[in-house]
Amino acid sequence: MNVVLIDNNIGILEELVGVVKGILPSSTISSFKDPMLAVKHVYNHATDIVISEVKTRPVSGFDVLRNLHKLRPEMLVVLLSDEPGHETKALEYGADGFLTQPVNPQELSELIDKLDTYKPLDV
């Protein structure tokens, strides 16, 4: 499974890498400080799920979501934000999931299971 993570803050990004590694140990994780580079990567490389913070520059998580839905409609996109109020907008734009920061590994794990992309055959 190919995962792309996006957050301007490297510390938070690294923590997120750790959380995702724990949930999906055999996945390939590409992390990006720059959301536009992340989208370029997704455009050029097979990706299963994108997990992005909403409040990013130079484009927001919402911009990434809209862009990816146009380019890669089958892409799963989960948005993260420390403002619960962003959830409505996220779902409006078609996010496959929304979680509040800081991310609770259990919640992320359950969300990924729900999205049915996690194959329990991975050991």
Place this chain on the structure above:
Amino acid sequence: MRAIIVDDEQMAIENLRLKISGDDRITEVETFRSPLKAMDYLRENDVDIAFLDINMPVMDGLTMAKGMKEIRPDCSIVFVTGYSEYSVEAYRLHVSGYLMKPASAEDIKNEIDFAISRKKNPAPVSEAPLRVQCFGNFEVFVSGVPAKFKYTKTKELFAYLICAKGKTISNDELCSVLWEEEEINLSKKSYFRNMISDLQTMLKDAGAPDVLIKQRSALSIVPDKIECDYFSWLQGDPIAINAYRGEFMIQYSWSEFSLGEF
């Protein structure tokens, strides 16, 4: 296309060489375990695409890429690495792309596709009446020529409005961005009014007077009326997406920070 591979591990080189040679468009592949020898080779020989490992002793891939930009600026550079953390730094250097080891034949094909399209279409100079470039340095072109502003800050004002993507920004906010910590006194307010006139003049000369919407104490631009790489990106244009190299409005530090749009 002539390719080189630079990696301190022979196995990694062989793995990549096999896949690269499989692409018909590649006519030559030279391999190097030493980045220094690779640089010597590049000084004497033109190369179209270079696959570089990042983690090498003596000279790492990032340093080598910087050196290559000086001697072979047209060569496409693709990093091939086992570490995803480097993707951040890699892109800041205007490299074509990066691949995670082991790179698949499909990944390699995509990078070659892209390197070729870069050669065929070197940043077309658009003759559009008004074109705005946000990737790299912020630049404004009127019929292909850099726009003339009476004041340097007018360009920055325009950049901020472009960054806002059409959202209305109050004059107060604009002034505080343009003059950061400084107090906004009467003379600055008067200067600001002159900047608005300056911007309006530039747009009128470019035949695009309705790009700027001026309200009593706020401004906004109309994105639909501007040819802009950033706006094309937001609309999902694959060319804009691939054109982005990790730099956005380099001259302006505020481009790193949120514009409160969330």
